[in-house]
């Protein structure tokens with residue numbers, strides 16, 4: 354790392370011990386000065402949880418790894434009870450994390466030297482040492498000696514990494530001999546924070562009071578608002594009054610120029626509202642017609658923050674690694690930016706919906722459609738509908754045509770995973786922004802599998818057709834539908850599960866929870882694509898669509914060419930991020946990095962022994 358010039362360096366008192374405190378543009382470090390009698394008075398308790406004795410950290414890491422082993426063992430055991438995880442296809446699309454102890458990244462020899470990245474300092478403020486001070490969450494009186502000798506103090510609030518991708522706000526208070534020195538420190542740190550232009554200053558916040566356990570307002574007021582105040586972020590808060598309130602407000606009324614970002618407090622449904630509102634508004638403001646599937650959409654400039662307060666919070670899992678409101682608030686404050694691809698779904702040149710995680714036809718569409726009719730059953734409906742749909746074993750005939758993603762890095766069978774600062778997303782994102790190839794038309798007269806003008810066409814009988822724009826991993830399926838899918842590489846992984854026996858389909862489903870490759874089966878194929886279309890073998894009439902959209906069953910449906918049952922349906926529905934689309938024939942285009950989130954992707958968690966040593970940074 355390039356050596357940064359020092360901005361300030363002083364000997365300051367911290368908890369009755371003298372520290373050499375140093376600041377450059379990148380790091381704030383403090384190192385205990387070795388003296389014969391180390392402590393000025395009284396005992397010292399360490400300001401950082403993760404910087405405790407190494408044995409304690411190692412013990413925690415060991416406990417965490419045990420949890421991980423237990424988790425995996427549980428998953429393997431659950432292979433025999435496959436219904437327990439089938440629900441993830443309709444309820445969750447997030448990523449789980451490894452359950453490993455996280456680094457903290459700023460401690461070398463525990464108890465002596467520490468560092469925090471300037472980009473992760475949240476705030477700095479002068480402290481009145483005569484009054485009571487707050488530290489480590491407990492109120493305590495300043496020790497008399499330090500107050501007398503070092504009567505001026507300032508507190509730095511910063512991000513501390515905890516277990517399982519959690520972030521916490523920690524404070525460290527330094528005491529100075531002179532008031533001028535104290536002010537110099539506060540001013541210099543503030544100047545560095547002001548120079549961080551990616552940090553938001555004004556946010557528009559939407560709270561869904563009915564999401565998840567209906568705790569949205571409480572979560573925001575108690576956990577998030579105080580952090581925004583600490584970081585001097587001003588907010589305009591709207592508590593939604595009905596479904597699509599946030600979407601419509603964003604699309605039409607919101608004065609977006611006044612804000613540096615929009616935040617939703619809720620679950621995946623609220624996030625979807627934000628995406629639809631913001632993307633539609635951006636296209637309208639730029640004169641882009643959303644209805645045309647070939648249209649290149651204009652990326653949104655405002656970032657979206659998610660304060661998780663829903664039932665599943667899968668997008669939060671996928672982009673942060675945990676559904677924790679404080680962690681998400683801190684990612685917003687430090688001004689993180691995670692680009693994300695968005696798929697636009699069309700039917701007959703009409704825009705239907707945007708999708709960021711899963712589009713599923715056949716099995717996954719049927720599970721969702723059935724479970725929606727059984728809402729009265731509560732969460733158990735997912736298990737019930739999953740089991741029922743599996744037994745029904747419907748397949749659907751049709752033609753899938755897709756434009757393979759060429760010249761890109763990465764394949765759906767890679768062992769690497771999309772993580773914070775993903776190189777593949779950066780590389781492919783640049784590739785697609787530079788030269789977006791024109792889409793060639795394909796013929797409709799196709800054989801079983803062939804290429805037409807760059808498009809590949811596959812006709813067949815499918816149990817499931819899935820497009821995973823992210824891995825769709827979650828605690829119930831740690832690998833996800835497509836483990837190597839990327840958040841922002843401009844592609845989606847198209848998974849085709851052809852007609853096979855129930856036993857083989859079960860084997861395929863169970864592989865999502867085991868270490869085996871779910872694509873390594875002769876009836877499963879996976880393609881990384883930029884666009885795709887599906888056309889059912891028989892055209893859906895408008896009246897059929899009307900009936901389905903109205904939620905009515907089509908009893909009069911004629912079984913066409915279906916050997917198993919004389920009344921099995923010819924069409925399934927699409928499961929679009931947990932919402933039902935009644936149209937079977939759709940066209941989907943991936944819009945590379947169309948939106949940005951206040952997140953950074955899931956951070957790799959180095960084992961404790963591999964920690965960087967901030968003393969030598």
Ligand SMILES: Nc1ncnc2c1ncn2[C@@H]1O[C@H](COP(=O)(O)OP(=O)(O)OP(=O)(O)O)[C@@H](O)[C@H]1O
Nearest residue numbers: 564565593594595619620621622623663664665666
């Ligand atoms: N004031 C409101 N009254 C009724 N519904 C609302 C209101 N505000 C938002 N909604 C709708 O509630 C739906 C569900 O909300 P949300 O996604 O926040 O929670 P959830 O469904 O419990 O979580 P998840 O989507 O993660 O499972 C959203 O689709 C949204 O459109």
